[in-house]
Structure formats: structure tokens, C-alpha cells
Amino acid sequence: MVVLATKLYVDGDARDRALDSLRSLVGNEIGDLDVSYEVGLRHDDFPSVTIEGDDAVVARNVLREEFGEIVPDLEPDETYVGTFESWDDEGFVLDAGQGDGIRIPADELGLGPGSPAQIRERYGLVQHVPLRFVYGGAADGGDGPSxxxxxxxxxxxxxxxGPGRLNVNSATRAEVRATLNRAGHAQDYVTVERLGLLEQSVICTDDTDPPGLLASVGEYLPAELRCVVS
Known part of the structure; x- marks a missing residue:
């Protein structure tokens, strides 16, 4: 089984659509391999994929590479993926399936000057976006903070x-693309980059203003939206 490092946190019909989208994504990645698989959901909203068959090891590695993996135990100085859970004056907190979360102190963010809130705004970090981190593991024999x-x-x-971006959560890639096109912005973006299952990055054309795009489509997307302006 592989627990994917992307969360499914929406409810109702949106949850069903997101699960269908995840099944399609998993199928696109490993459907040609000699495996059978089943997509489930843990109590903490991280999806799991149970895989059986001759190519099971290959399939698990493919999914780890594509989505990142939530593992039961973290080793100091190793790189993992966690989802952006919260922020405060002290830093960021990532959810890596460890209960209390992994705290990244403000001086370990490495993203230039400013408070964690200002850094979040500068880089358009929406909640739940997957981020890679190095586990410090001071409580597990490591040398310091993550x-x-x-x-x-x-x-x-x-x-x-690079080009301006509009980052979005709580929506699949297909839903974001459909909303942009329906709102008359088909010519205003290059592509929609998938950051996680429900976190997307709209890459704008050179003459598109991300804040203007946000103002135009925000009412159509029940989501958190953040701009990245180069």
C-alpha cells in the first residue's frame, strides 16, 4: 500500500468528484502495468492505494515519484512531502501524517525576508499544497529543526x-480549467499545473495580470486563491 502525500478535504459531491479524479490519475500512471489496485481514504484525508500484481513494486514507486508518500516513521535528514497545514509568526506547519504536524521554523524556510505570512503571500501558498521538507528530527536523534x-x-x-500564477485549492485540475474557460479566460493562461489532487497553479500568459484574473474568477471558485506576481 502507498499513502499519497496529497489530501482530499472537500465534502459532498465535490468529494466524490475528487475521488473519481484521483482514480483516473492513478490509472493514468499505473494502468498499463500488470497490477490491480484499489483507492481508499484514511481517517486523516490522505488517500491510500492498495496494489497487487507482478508489477506492484514498480507501480508503488511510480506513485511515490508522482505524488510523494506519507510514511509511518520519519528519519532525520531525509526528504519527505507534507501538506501545508497552517502558519503563524513562528513558521509553517506541514501535515506529514504524524499527528501533531511538522514545524518548519521561520528561519528555516529559506525563502527570503519577511514573516511567514508575508512569505506565504509572496509565493502564493494555498493551504494543503504539498511541500517537500527535510526532517530535522531533534526528538529522534537528529541535529536540529526541520x-x-x-x-x-x-x-x-x-x-x-517566471510567468504570473494564480494558485487555487479545493478544486481538481479539470474543475479549474472548466471554470476559467466558462468565465471567458481561455486565452489568458498557458496551462493549469497540478500541484496536488486539489491544489492547482494557473500559469498566466505574459500579458495576463494574476490579481485581475483572481478578481474575475474568484466568485466562481469556492476556494482559496493566491497570486504569484513576477
């Missing part, structure tokens, strides 16, 4: 240097 992984810092810096 920190954002270097590859995660590089990715977020690239967001701020």
Missing part, C-alpha cells in the same frame, strides 16, 4: 521569476 528542502526552495523561487 527545514524546507532545497529543491522546494528552488521551485518556489522559480515561481516568483
Amino acid at each position: 527545514r524546507l528542502a532545497d529543491e522546494e526552495i528552488d521551485r518556489l523561487y522559480e515561481w516568483s521569476r
Whole structure:
């Protein structure tokens, strides 16, 4: 079984649609392998995929690479994926399936000056977006606090240097694309990048203003929206 590092936190019909979308995504990744699989959901909203068959090991590795994996035990100095749960003046808290969450102190974010709230705004970090971190594990024999992984810092810096973005949570990629097109913005974005199952990043064209796009489509998306302006 693989527990995927992306959360399914919506309710009602939206939850059913999200599960259907996840099944399709999993099928796209491992459907050609010699396996049978079943998608479930844990009590903490992390989805699990039970896999059997001759290619089960390959299939599990493919899903780990695509989504990241929630594991029962963390090892100091190893890189994992957690979802962006909360923030305060002290730093970020990521949910990596460990109960109390993994705290990333403000001085371990590595994303430049400003408070954690200001950094969140600068990089358009919506709640629940998956983020890679290095586990410090002071309580488990490690040397110090957890920190954002270097590859995660590089990715977020690239967001701020590249085309403008509008980041969205609580919606699948198909739902975001459909909303943009229905609102008359089909020509205003290049693509919708999947960050997690329910977290997406709309990559704008060079002449599209992300705050203007947010103002236009915000009423159609019952979601949190954050801009990244280069």
C-alpha cells in the first residue's frame, strides 16, 4: 500500500468528484502495468492505494515519484512531502501524517525576508499544497529543526521569476480549467499545473495580470486563491 502525500478535504459531491479524479490519475500512471489496485481514504484525508500484481513494486514507486508518500516513521535528514497545514509568526506547519504536524521554523524556510505570512503571500501558498521538507528530527536523534528542502526552495523561487500564477485549492485540475474557460479566460493562461489532487497553479500568459484574473474568477471558485506576481 502507498499513502499519497496529497489530501482530499472537500465534502459532498465535490468529494466524490475528487475521488473519481484521483482514480483516473492513478490509472493514468499505473494502468498499463500488470497490477490491480484499489483507492481508499484514511481517517486523516490522505488517500491510500492498495496494489497487487507482478508489477506492484514498480507501480508503488511510480506513485511515490508522482505524488510523494506519507510514511509511518520519519528519519532525520531525509526528504519527505507534507501538506501545508497552517502558519503563524513562528513558521509553517506541514501535515506529514504524524499527528501533531511538522514545524518548519521561520528561519528555516529559506525563502527570503519577511514573516511567514508575508512569505506565504509572496509565493502564493494555498493551504494543503504539498511541500517537500527535510526532517530535522531533534526528538529522534537528529541535529536540529526541520527545514524546507532545497529543491522546494528552488521551485518556489522559480515561481516568483517566471510567468504570473494564480494558485487555487479545493478544486481538481479539470474543475479549474472548466471554470476559467466558462468565465471567458481561455486565452489568458498557458496551462493549469497540478500541484496536488486539489491544489492547482494557473500559469498566466505574459500579458495576463494574476490579481485581475483572481478578481474575475474568484466568485466562481469556492476556494482559496493566491497570486504569484513576477
